[in-house]
Amino acid sequence: SxxxxxxxxxxxxxxxxxxxxxxxxxxxxxxxxxxxxxxxxxxxxxxxxxxxxxxxxxxxxxxxxxxxxxxxxxxxxxxxxxxxxxxxxxxxxxxxxxxxxxxxxxxxxxxxxxxxxxxxxxxxxxxxxxxxxxxxxxxxxxxxxxxxxxxxxxxxxxxxxxxxxxxxxxxxxxxxxxxxxxxxxxxxxxxxxxxxxxxxxxxxxxxxxxxxxxxxxxxxxxxxxxxxxxxxxxxxxxxxxxxFINKWHPNQNVFFNILAGGKAEISNKFSLDYWGLVYKQLYDFLSDFDGRENIKVYIDTFPGETNLRMSKTPQKFVLTDSMVNSDYYLTNFRSGVVLEESKKVYKVAVDGVEIGAVYKVN
Incomplete structure (x- = not known):
């Protein structure tokens, strides 16, 4: 399994x-x-x-x-x-x-x-x-x-x-x-x-x-x-x-069999990456994407904080208390907050099911 x-x-x-x-x-x-x-x-x-x-x-x-x-x-x-x-x-x-x-x-x-x-x-x-x-x-x-x-x-x-x-x-x-x-x-x-x-x-x-x-x-x-x-x-x-394990590691935790239905149904119906493992991938992408030494990010789930310590350049990121004061918003969609598609600069998907994204907010 x-x-x-x-x-x-x-x-x-x-x-x-x-x-x-x-x-x-x-x-x-x-x-x-x-x-x-x-x-x-x-x-x-x-x-x-x-x-x-x-x-x-x-x-x-x-x-x-x-x-x-x-x-x-x-x-x-x-x-x-x-x-x-x-x-x-x-x-x-x-x-x-x-x-x-x-x-x-x-x-x-x-x-x-x-x-x-x-x-x-x-x-x-x-x-x-x-x-x-x-x-x-x-x-x-x-x-x-x-x-x-x-x-x-x-x-x-x-x-x-x-x-x-x-x-x-x-x-x-x-x-x-x-x-x-x-x-x-x-x-x-x-x-x-x-x-x-x-x-x-x-x-x-x-x-x-x-x-x-x-x-x-x-x-x-x-x-x-x-x-x-x-x-x-x-x-x-x-x-x-x-x-599946080989292809989607380390996100193989988001596994559903054929009985679950199509990708769109899975995305909207169930909790997916509730551990927030995707945050490390989001931080690592942003570290390469934005060359600045101080990047202000807003996250609204606890795994977003813990995964920062495991990213390759944790010193580059400054966690803020609101989206207004941030450059980017990182999410695993657990909070239910979803921004416009036009603000999305990166996403992580497992077998077509989106589990995390980076949004440019300011």
């Missing part, structure tokens, strides 16, 4: 949490397969690590508990209790915030997670909406449009295969809960989400594993034509994703 690949460079929370959840889930599945104290200890340590990255990592032990409890036998009670004990102990040890008052601070963190106090808005389906007012289908809709289309199709196939047979397999049930439980929780709690679905990246591995189940079901089919068609489609889409 170009989106996940891009976030792996700079997203220090959501991408890291996804990795933590993968590792914790792997060892929790090993514990479920063979519930012994040693495996409970290892799984508990990695679950604690996931929780300390972001508290939503608690979903891993919750899912493990839900999978194990229906078929819990007497010989599994002790390992399960040791698993829970390990998580509690190592979460406390690895999370300094809890050292003074564990119960109070953990509860505060959990409540903060449920209703994160963030004033950011997001552009979704052509409307600018606050992060705490998003519709219930926000996350699945974003996923459907920003994940390579073959993964989406194979996911649907995987879900259908799960419904064809009873969910009595530990691995299968774990995957379903990995994807569904967090999704249903944020919908039920009406949690604050913004900037795409990055806060929910940790369910993507579950999505992928369900997709692989769908692929396996198709490959086990006796219809050779269908198998050849699906394999060809997967390779073509994989090649498209790799080529």
């Amino acid at each position: 170009p989106l996940i690949f891009a976030h792996s460079f700079y997203n220090s929370k959501d991408a890291v949490l996804m990795s933590g959840v993968i590792i914790a889930s792997y060892f929790s599945l090993k514990f479920l397969k063979d519930p012994r104290s040693k495996k409970a200890l290892i799984a508990g340590i990695f679950c604690a690590l996931a929780i300390t990255i972001r508290i939503v990592g608690v979903f891993v032990p919750v899912i493990t508990f839900l999978v194990l409890i229906p078929n819990l036998k007497a010989d599994k009670v002790k390992p399960l209790l040791f698993y829970i004990f390990s998580i509690v102990v190592f979460t406390f040890v690895l999370w300094p915030l809890l050292w003074k008052n564990p119960v109070k601070e953990f509860t505060n963190s959990f409540n903060e997670m449920k209703n994160f106090h963030e004033t950011s808005s997001t552009i979704f389906l052509g409307k600018t909406i606050p992060g705490n007012k998003i519709p219930w289908f926000y996350v699945p809709f974003w996923m459907m449009l920003t994940i390579p289309y073959t993964q989406v199709l194979l996911f649907i196939s995987g879900v259908l295969t799960f419904f064809k047979s009873p969910v009595n397999n530990t691995y299968k049930l774990f995957l379903i809960l990995w994807f569904v439980l967090p999704l249903m929780t944020v919908i039920y709690l009406k949690s604050t989400l913004y900037d795409g679905w990055r806060q929910m990246f940790f369910i993507y591995p579950g999505f992928i594993l369900i997709s692989i189940s769908g692929l396996k079901y198709i490959l086990d089919s006796r219809v050779t034509v269908i198998k050849i068609f699906i394999i060809t489609l997967v390779y073509i889409n994989l090649a498209q994703a790799v080529l």
Whole structure:
């Protein structure tokens, strides 16, 4: 996925949490397969690590508990209790915030997670909406449009295969809960989400594993034509994703699949470069375009300030507090301010979708 690949460079929370959840889930599945104290200890340590990255990592032990409890036998009670004990102990040890008052601070963190106090808005389906007012289908809709289309199709196939047979397999049930439980929780709690679905990246591995189940079901089919068609489609889409990353780096984060529609629709309907990565390119262009030693620029988003430090000549630029006192206006279109086309001296586009521009204002 170009989106996940891009976030792996700079997203220090959501991408890291996804990795933590993968590792914790792997060892929790090993514990479920063979519930012994040693495996409970290892799984508990990695679950604690996931929780300390972001508290939503608690979903891993919750899912493990839900999978194990229906078929819990007497010989599994002790390992399960040791698993829970390990998580509690190592979460406390690895999370300094809890050292003074564990119960109070953990509860505060959990409540903060449920209703994160963030004033950011997001552009979704052509409307600018606050992060705490998003519709219930926000996350699945974003996923459907920003994940390579073959993964989406194979996911649907995987879900259908799960419904064809009873969910009595530990691995299968774990995957379903990995994807569904967090999704249903944020919908039920009406949690604050913004900037795409990055806060929910940790369910993507579950999505992928369900997709692989769908692929396996198709490959086990006796219809050779269908198998050849699906394999060809997967390779073509994989090649498209790799080529997209190579062509549009470092802006491959602005990735939409064919289900999103045309370029004009994407530009007007969704938040694009919400990280403001494009600002570095805008500053670097302006440094070459304008030879003066002091260039007054106006920016109206925080990433515009942070990216200035990473530009090749930060000393040339003077940030102003208004467009009136500036030579240029730099934007990633997050604020909604768009000037006349005649004032535009430079733009950055990804696959025809404009994500940033420099305007000459004075």
